[in-house]
Amino acid sequence: MRAVDIITKKRDGGSLTTDEIHFFIEGFTRGDIPDYQVAAWSMAVLLQGMDARETSDLTMALAQSGDQLDLSDVVDVALDKHSTGGVGDKTTLVVAPIVSACGVPVGKMSGGGLGFTGGTLDKMESIPGYDINLDTRGFKRQLAEIGIVLSGPTAVLAPADGKLYALRDVTGTVPSIPLIASSVMSKKIAGGADAIVLDVKVGLGAFMQDLDDGEELARLMVEIGVHAERQVIALLSDMNQPLGVAVGNALEVKEAVNTLHGGGPGDFREHSLVFASNMLLLSGRFEDFPQARAAAEGALEDGSALKKFIQLVDAQGGDVSVLEDLSKLPSAPVKVELTAGTSGYIHQIHAREVGLTAMELGAGRAKKGDAIDHAVGIEVLHNVGDEVEAGDAIAVIHARSEEQAQQAVRRLEAAHGIKNESIEPLALFYGTIGRD
Amino acid sequence: MRAVDIITKKRDGGSLTTDEIHFFIEGFTRGDIPDYQVAAWSMAVLLQGMDARETSDLTMALAQSGDQLDLSDVVDVALDKHSTGGVGDKTTLVVAPIVSACGVPVGKMSGGGLGFTGGTLDKMESIPGYDINLDTRGFKRQLAEIGIVLSGPTAVLAPADGKLYALRDVTGTVPSIPLIASSVMSKKIAGGADAIVLDVKVGLGAFMQDLDDGEELARLMVEIGVHAERQVIALLSDMNQPLGVAVGNALEVKEAVNTLHGGGPGDFREHSLVFASNMLLLSGRFEDFPQARAAAEGALEDGSALKKFIQLVDAQGGDVSVLEDLSKLPSAPVKVELTAGTSGYIHQIHAREVGLTAMELGAGRAKKGDAIDHAVGIEVLHNVGDEVEAGDAIAVIHARSEEQAQQAVRRLEAAHGIKNESIEPLALFYGTIGRD
Numbered sequence: 001m002r003a004v005d006i007i008t009k010k011r012d013g014g015s016l017t018t019d020e021i022h023f024f025i026e027g028f029t030r031g032d033i034p035d036y037q038v039a040a041w042s043m044a045v046l047l048q049g050m051d052a053r054e055t056s057d058l059t060m061a062l063a064q065s066g067d068q069l070d071l072s073d074v075v076d077v078a079l080d081k082h083s084t085g086g087v088g089d090k091t092t093l094v095v096a097p098i099v100s101a102c103g104v105p106v107g108k109m110s111g112g113g114l115g116f117t118g119g120t121l122d123k124m125e126s127i128p129g130y131d132i133n134l135d136t137r138g139f140k141r142q143l144a145e146i147g148i149v150l151s152g153p154t155a156v157l158a159p160a161d162g163k164l165y166a167l168r169d170v171t172g173t174v175p176s177i178p179l180i181a182s183s184v185m186s187k188k189i190a191g192g193a194d195a196i197v198l199d200v201k202v203g204l205g206a207f208m209q210d211l212d213d214g215e216e217l218a219r220l221m222v223e224i225g226v227h228a229e230r231q232v233i234a235l236l237s238d239m240n241q242p243l244g245v246a247v248g249n250a251l252e253v254k255e256a257v258n259t260l261h262g263g264g265p266g267d268f269r270e271h272s273l274v275f276a277s278n279m280l281l282l283s284g285r286f287e288d289f290p291q292a293r294a295a296a297e298g299a300l301e302d303g304s305a306l307k308k309f310i311q312l313v314d315a316q317g318g319d320v321s322v323l324e325d326l327s328k329l330p331s332a333p334v335k336v337e338l339t340a341g342t343s344g345y346i347h348q349i350h351a352r353e354v355g356l357t358a359m360e361l362g363a364g365r366a367k368k369g370d371a372i373d374h375a376v377g378i379e380v381l382h383n384v385g386d387e388v389e390a391g392d393a394i395a396v397i398h399a400r401s402e403e404q405a406q407q408a409v410r411r412l413e414a415a416h417g418i419k420n421e422s423i424e425p426l427a428l429f430y431g432t433i434g435r436d
Numbered sequence: 437m438r439a440v441d442i443i444t445k446k447r448d449g450g451s452l453t454t455d456e457i458h459f460f461i462e463g464f465t466r467g468d469i470p471d472y473q474v475a476a477w478s479m480a481v482l483l484q485g486m487d488a489r490e491t492s493d494l495t496m497a498l499a500q501s502g503d504q505l506d507l508s509d510v511v512d513v514a515l516d517k518h519s520t521g522g523v524g525d526k527t528t529l530v531v532a533p534i535v536s537a538c539g540v541p542v543g544k545m546s547g548g549g550l551g552f553t554g555g556t557l558d559k560m561e562s563i564p565g566y567d568i569n570l571d572t573r574g575f576k577r578q579l580a581e582i583g584i585v586l587s588g589p590t591a592v593l594a595p596a597d598g599k600l601y602a603l604r605d606v607t608g609t610v611p612s613i614p615l616i617a618s619s620v621m622s623k624k625i626a627g628g629a630d631a632i633v634l635d636v637k638v639g640l641g642a643f644m645q646d647l648d649d650g651e652e653l654a655r656l657m658v659e660i661g662v663h664a665e666r667q668v669i670a671l672l673s674d675m676n677q678p679l680g681v682a683v684g685n686a687l688e689v690k691e692a693v694n695t696l697h698g699g700g701p702g703d704f705r706e707h708s709l710v711f712a713s714n715m716l717l718l719s720g721r722f723e724d725f726p727q728a729r730a731a732a733e734g735a736l737e738d739g740s741a742l743k744k745f746i747q748l749v750d751a752q753g754g755d756v757s758v759l760e761d762l763s764k765l766p767s768a769p770v771k772v773e774l775t776a777g778t779s780g781y782i783h784q785i786h787a788r789e790v791g792l793t794a795m796e797l798g799a800g801r802a803k804k805g806d807a808i809d810h811a812v813g814i815e816v817l818h819n820v821g822d823e824v825e826a827g828d829a830i831a832v833i834h835a836r837s838e839e840q841a842q843q844a845v846r847r848l849e850a851a852h853g854i855k856n857e858s859i860e861p862l863a864l865f866y867g868t869i870g871r872d
Contacts, residue, residue, distance in 0.1 A: 007608035011479065039472035040607035043447065043479035171476035172443035 003033045003041075010044040018057045025061035029160040035167055042164070042173035050178035055220055056227035058178070062186035065160030069136065069192035074144040075105045077283050080193035081275060082184055084208065084217075085117035086201040087355035088242035088380070091272050092120045093256035094264075094305070096148055097312065098276040101304035102295045104283040105147035107139060109154065109191050117205075117355055118249060118364055124150055126250040126330055126374040130318035148312045157190040177213065181220040185228070195231040195282035197275055198222075202430060203240035205351020211236070211430055222434035233278050236430040237271065241349040241384050244268030248363040248377010248398060250329040257323055260306035267383060271428055273297060278435065289435075330375035332398035336405040338412050340388040348417035349380060357411045361399050376400055378412065385425035388418065439469045439477075446480040454493045461497035465596040471603055478600070478609035486614035491656055492663035494614070498622035501596030505572065505628035510580040511541045513719050516629035517711060518620055520644065520653075521553035522637040523791035524678035524816070527708050528556045529692035530700075530741070532584055533748065534712040537740035538731045540719040541583035543575060545590065545627050553641075553791055554685060554800055560586055562686040562766055562810040566754035584748045593626040613649065617656040621664070631667040631718035633711055634658075638866060639676035641787020647672070647866055658870035669714050672866040673707065677785040677820050680704030684799040684813010684834060686765040693759055696742035703819060707864055709733060714871065725871075766811035768834035772841040774848050776824040784853035785816055793847045797835050812836055814848065821861035824854065 001023045010016060016024075024041065027033035050058065071078040079099065083089055096106045110120040121132045134142070136154040143149050161183050168174045188196050198221055201207070202214035218234035225232030244265040246255040258264045259272065273296050280292035299305040314320050322328040358364060362373030379396040388394060395412050399405035437459045446452060452460075460477065463469035486494065507514040515535065519525055532542045546556040557568045570578070572590040579585050597619050604610050624632050634657055637643070638650035654670035661668030680701040682691040694700045695708065709732050716728035735741040750756050758764040794800060798809030815832040824830060831848050835841035 004606055004608050007479075011482065011608050035470075035472040036475035036603060037607055039476040040479040040609060043443075043476040044483070044608070046447065047480070047483045167472060170440055171473055172440050172447050172480070173476060 003027060003037045007037060007041045007044060010041060010048055013048045015051060016054050016057075021054060021057040022061045025058065025065060025160055028163065029065045038164065039167055039171045039173070042168055042171060042176070042179065045179060046173050046176035052220060052223040053227070055178040055182050056224045059182040059185045059189065059224050060228065062158045062161045062164070062182055063189040066158055066190060067155035068190050069155055069157070071107065071140065071143070071192045074140045075107070078192050078194045079104060079106055079279050079283060080108060080188050080191065080195070081197045081199065081279060082188060083199035084184070084201050084206065086199075086239040086243055087117055087205045087351045087358070088244050088247045088252065089117065089201075090120075090123055090244065090246070090252035090256045090268075091199065091275055092150065093123060093253065093309070094259050094268075094272040095276045095279065096150060097260060097305040097308040098272065098296050098299045099279045099283075100146075100148040101299040101308040102280055103147075104280055104285060105143055106279070107143040107149040109151055109157070111153070111187075118252070120150065121152055122372050122374075123249045123252050124318075126253045127313055127318040127322055130313060131316050134316070142315050146311050146315055148308055149316075150312060151316070153191070158186040161186045175207075177217050177220060180207070181217055181224060185221055185224045189228055189230065193230060196225065196233075197278045197282060198232060198234040199275065200234050200236050201239035202236055203238050203351060205242065205355055206239035215431065215433070218433045225434070231282050233282060233435045234433045235274065235278065236433070238426050238428055238430065239351050240426055242351050242354050242380050243271060245379050245381060246377065247354055247358045247380060248361070249372065249374040250331065251377040251379065251398065254326045254329060257306070257309070257326060260300065260309055262300060267428060269300075273300070274429065281435070332375040332377075332400060334399040334402055334405045336397045336399065336409060337393045338395040338397065338409050340390055340392045340394050340416075340418060341413065342418050343388065343390045344418040344420050345422045346382050346384055346386050346388060346394075346416060347419045347423050348415075349382070349384060350415040353411060353415035354378060354380060357408050357415070360411070361397070361404055361408055373400060378408070383425060385423055387422070439463060439473045443473060443477045443480060446477060446484055449484045451487060452490050452493075457490060457493040458497045461494065461501060461596055464599065465501045474600065475603055475607045475609070478604055478607060478612070478615065481615060482609050482612035488656060488659040489663065491614040491618050492660045495618040495621045495625065495660050496664060498594045498597045498600070498618055499625040502594055502626060503591035504626050505591060505593075507543065507576065507579070507628045510576045511543070514628050514630045515540060515542055515715050515719060516544060516624050516627065516631070517633045517635065517715060518624060519635035520620070520637050520642065522635075522673075522675040522679055523553055523641045523787045523794070524680045524683045524688065524704075525553065525637075526556075526559055526680065526682070526688035526692045526704075527635065527711055528586065529559060529689065529745070530695050530704075530708040531712045531715065532586060533696060533741040533744040534708065534732050534735045535715045535719075536582075536584040537735040537744040538716055539583075540716055540721060541579055542715070543579040543585040545587055545593070547589070547623075554688070556586065557588055558808050558810075559685045559688050560754075562689045563749055563754040563758055566749060567752045570752070578751050582747050582751055584744055585752075586748060587752070589627070594622040597622045611643075613653050613656060616643070617653055617660060621657055621660045625664055625666065629666060632661065632669075633714045633718060634668065634670040635711065636670050636672050637675035638672055639674050639787060641678065641791055642675035651867065651869070654869045661870070667718050669718060669871045670869045671710065671714065672869070674862050674864055674866065675787050676862055678787050678790050678816050679707060681815050681817060682813065683790055683794045683816060684797070685808065685810040686767065687813040687815065687834065690762045690765060693742070693745070693762060696736065696745055698736060703864060709736070710865065717871070768811040768813075768836060770835040770838055770841045772833045772835065772845060773829045774831040774833065774845050776826055776828045776830050776852075776854060777849065778854050779824065779826045780854040780856050781858045782818050782820050782822050782824060782830075782852060783855045783859050784851075785818070785820060786851040789847060789851035790814060790816060793844050793851070796847070797833070797840055797844055809836060814844070819861060821859050823858070
């Protein structure tokens with residue numbers, strides 16, 4: 001078998017065999033197949049596509065390129081969730097405690113955030129002392145003892161995926177649905193997940209701007225799950241406007257805690273409940289979706305989800321006192337309000353622009369290794385469809401300096417579209433794939 | 437400007453600007469843009485295409501990546517020819533002397549042959565003492581003095597093309613018409629050619645197996661000529677069966693000398709006259725094609741072309757006595773005849789198979805740096821359309837050993853298709869592009 005023949009076959013629109021895909025990825029992992037061949041292959045895959053069987057084979061080859069965790073000694077069903085990345089997406093901080101409070105253990109490993117969407121671990125690190133660097137033994141022990149973990153990877157999961165992604169990033173081969181699907185799923189499978197709820201974001205602030213593309217990605221990941229004998233549900237959710245109010249690490253922790261207290265923005269609360277319910281359904285401990293949903297709502301209402309979150313922070317060395325007094329979370333010295341320049345209805349709050357503004361304030365990383373300012377961020381006070389009067393506050397900027405705040409005001413103002421005609425609120429979800 | 441944006445633009449079917457193409461090729465030449473980015477770009481170009489303007493820009497960027505010769509101090513019009521490579525193609529050995537004998541100087545630089553089609557210089561090196569390593573000064577002096585040179589490159593011509601070709605070879609990105617066209621034309625332009633006659637071979641033994649592809653390549657190279665202000669004529673010629681009788685270096689020199697003597701196979705003689713006439717036409721010294729053709733025929737008939745060839749060999753240190761006594765050329769110890777197994781009409785003499793058989797005998801290089809056996813080769817005694825009787829000799833194998841000869845017999849037998857029904861001879865040419 002020769003790498004160049006595999007490239008040529010894909011270039012000409014052929015379907016690669018399981019053996020060819022494993023040969024190629026194993027050669028790449030070992031360094032026998034050089035970057036330039038993998039780059040040409042990636043471009044051929046992007047332009048010629050891969051079917052579900054090929055994508056599943058690629059997923060397994062990537063998953064098998066490093067360590068493969070097995071959590072069956074500590075949980076009946078290893079549950080996981082994954083979001084393709086959104087602005088203001090602090091869902092895991094609420095969903096994991098709800099699910100765990102319902103008696104279903106959730107041990108989740110996340111990667112670091114990059115670009116205009118923040119990472120779950122960056123948010124958790126707003127809490128002084130919170131340790132994201134667990135080892136596999138510690139991870140399993142905590143999962144067994146308190147039924148909740150939010151940590152970085154405890155092992156080398158799918159290193160070929162990391163290597164491939166780095167190459168795709170510089171060769172214009174990121175936006176390939178089969179390559180995205182296999183990248184996401186390979187890490188989940190290597191991490192030992194038996195059942196996965198996927199949040200495929202669609203809209204201006206998402207990687208997938210088009211609903212058809214989002215659906216294709218969601219269907220493909222569900223199919224990979226079938227091939228790999230994992231249960232997978234994919235939800236298509238809106239990412240035209242930010243999720244909830246808070247964008248920025250400490251601000252998002254605050255919003256998550258408020259939501260666990262029974263408050264929080266309505267859209268974010270509902271989003272979290274839907275994800276928690278789907279995870280509970282996949283656990284096999286609930287008869288149907290309504291029963292799972294009732295349990296999730298109960299865990300918010302009776303405070304057990306909040307208690308679970310406090311337990312989580314405590315177990316991983318975080319300062320739980322900040323959860324009782326949220327003013328002890330990092331906060332920015334400069335707060336500036338953006339007010340509506342005109343009266344009317346909000347037609348657009350461009351999620352990507354909001355995300356990029358938050359990144360410029362210091363809330364996110366432009367490139368790997370950049371430091372993060374946990375205190376800064378944006379509160380987006382409205383949703384598309386809301387009516388506002390000229391002069392109403394529509395956003396609050398939390399900045400390190402007056403100058404940065406003013407820059408953010410200008411960018412955020414342009415990100416808001418206000419018109420005379422009324423407009424319907426945006427849907428929260430556009431569909432569910434993989435649930436009977 | 438960033439390489440990844442240029443790749444992305446081409447990936448999405450965009451047309452690259454002149455600046456983008458120069459930035460990309462210059463970065464690649466300097467080593468600033470790594471192989472993996474160029475590999476992904478090449479695959480995007482192969483699958484998305486490039487228009488004539490882009491291809492011309494690429495050609496110029498490649499041409500400008502190294503030395504650029506200027507022959508205007510020694511010739512009025514720097515004439516060149518190029519063949520995309522064929523089996524038994526010793527055309528230059530006859531065409532250059534004809535054109536030069538008609539008073540039009542021809543200084544030609546060739547690369548080494550690779551694969552199943554031999555290189556012009558490999559053939560010339562069958563002549564003991566013949567030196568292909570001229571420097572630019574020597575090249576120009578000889579061109580001025582005797583009006584004919586056949587040499588290797590005297591300078592570093594289009595090094596980016598060499599680097600790009602090596603990368604394309606291992607990334608499945610060779611068969612892109614714009615990439616092939618720019619590769620050919622960049623070397624000709626860097627070599628200082630003002631006027632170029634191109635031989636685009638089409639058929640079983642050619643890179644282009646399909647006439648439409650051949651036409652597309654020919655048109656594109658003519659258009660590059662227009663953009664670069666060079667005169668270009670492209671002829672589409674047959675390469676389903678070998679050209680002439682001889683395949684193999686010394687055998688081909690012998691055939692070329694016989695042709696210069698007024699003999700030689702009819703197809704090869706006609707092919708050479710057509711190329712010589714087109715070159716003479718491009719020189720601007722003849723009123724029309726018939727006049728140019730008459731001059732070319734005259735140079736064969738009056739012996740002046742042969743005299744010019746002898747002058748060439750002498751000037752470059754070759755032993756001219758072998759041209760007077762061709763038995764002094766290298767000859768192989770084993771000669772075996774292949775005879776027709778059945779009576780009928782020859783429907784196919786698979787040029788590629790004949791070329792590969794000759795390569796296996798030692799006449800060609802499987803990879804760069806392989807040694808060549810100048811003595812071995814094949815005489816293909818018939819053309820498609822000929823009637824043969826069972827037992828008639830249809831080929832003669834010149835081999836180093838009996839074993840190799842027998843292997844060649846088997847392969848060559850399979851390369852010949854003989855059927856009961858008669859069949860028309862193959863055309864020599866399928867069209868001319870770029871001549872008024």
